[in-house]
Amino acid sequence: MCPARNTGNGKRGYIIPIGGAEEKDDKPVILQKFFDLCGGPSANIIVIPTASKLGRIGSQYMEIFDEFGAAHVDYIKVENRDDCGRATILNKLDKATGIFITGGNQLRLSTILGGTPLAKKLRYLNAHGIHIAGTSAGAAIIPEHMIAGGSTGPTPSESGVVLSPGLGLTNAIMIDQHFRERDRLDRLLTALAYNPFACGMGIDEDTAVFIDPDDMLEVVGSGAVTVVDPGDLKYSSIGEARHGETISLINARLHILTSGSKYNIATREPFIE
């Protein structure tokens, strides 16, 4: 789906995909920055642990934001599609200043949330100023077009990626996570080869991009973000490739951005500070 439209005068909330395995104990800079953005001591943060089947993951993040000193922290228990329409669950989001989607399996998120009132409400809230962060699978689900799976390595190939519709908070980027750790350049390039309209973001572990309401992003964390801009792409061979064949891509632009670097998604310009 598309991002929701802002029907008032305010701005969209931040969108914050995290590459997974972000530091939680010693100097948790990413989680701390999210907490500060959501209002610090006045933050009201709701955790969505649906991607994971592990019962503890929701309370783990609640403890972290609680220790930071948030005014209110809660989670919503969403385990099937019916849960996504329950008023008791949807109402918990009404006073949130920030929403955090945990890791796990992004297809669990898309199959449970896709097309439900909860998915619609998340798009609405983000369009009306509420910040939404997601780590690992929670980052994968953020864009209109989600990388659901794929192969591993540097070279793009005809069947190198599995795409699925995502949550649709943004359609300007495609996201991959655990990027360097799981050697995923191939699947990000394959995803962009199909239709070079979006900008690719390969996000390392313990690394996040904080995308502001004007689509300027800042890199935060210990790793890097690999930006692949196919805006001036001259050619992609995926239309002619045989099953599994390596594909050609001519004239993509590549940036590796580390903490503090900025990138304007709208104009496709990087700023190194």
Added chain:
Amino acid sequence: MCPARNTGNGKRGYIIPIGGAEEKDDKPVILQKFFDLCGGPSANIIVIPTASKLGRIGSQYMEIFDEFGAAHVDYIKVENRDDCGRATILNKLDKATGIFITGGNQLRLSTILGGTPLAKKLRYLNAHGIHIAGTSAGAAIIPEHMIAGGSTGPTPSESGVVLSPGLGLTNAIMIDQHFRERDRLDRLLTALAYNPFACGMGIDEDTAVFIDPDDMLEVVGSGAVTVVDPGDLKYSSIGEARHGETISLINARLHILTSGSKYNIATREPFIE
């Protein structure tokens, strides 16, 4: 990408995906209805034959619309990504009342048009009242999420479909073509299983759906349209499936609609006449 926003008071144009192999000589009801919709004798129709590498396909459709008596018929020659930004090509669309995208290979369309000024202009024109029809690959490219390939048969499976970003004239439906002829229920169901937000339309050959500006569609032609509405889906197992494994889908709704039948995509209601 998302559909463009209408910035004036008018309505969106019709969106007309055709299942391929539409009748061209004896009673060409689909092409005739498209021609009438575009203004009949005052129609100005532009053909986009980019999906095909066959040189003749553009002139074949031009001859048909010319014989119907259109005021003006032309085609645009778009063979690479640079062509999609040329003013001489973009300007040809300015006075169009209808645009027709031929068959061929939908990945040729998405890799050449995706993210270019031509793709943006097509979304803009449709949002501002210009009708856009596409047959076969030209139908596949229409929605936000495009079926680019997949397996054949009735049963959905973990790797049963290849999705790619499409042109984005609508995000309410997913389209498959040559539906009965190529036995494609599996790949349509697999596509919906990933994220059940859209409604699936499996369109047989010589069959079209004319989607009006209010998202009411009418079936035209000799075959059927298989509508799969996952709105009340209770469960999809694709998040847990192993590679290639058959997947479960609980509670999808199915309609088979023939010529004259209508379906409201917004409310998901069929009307048999």
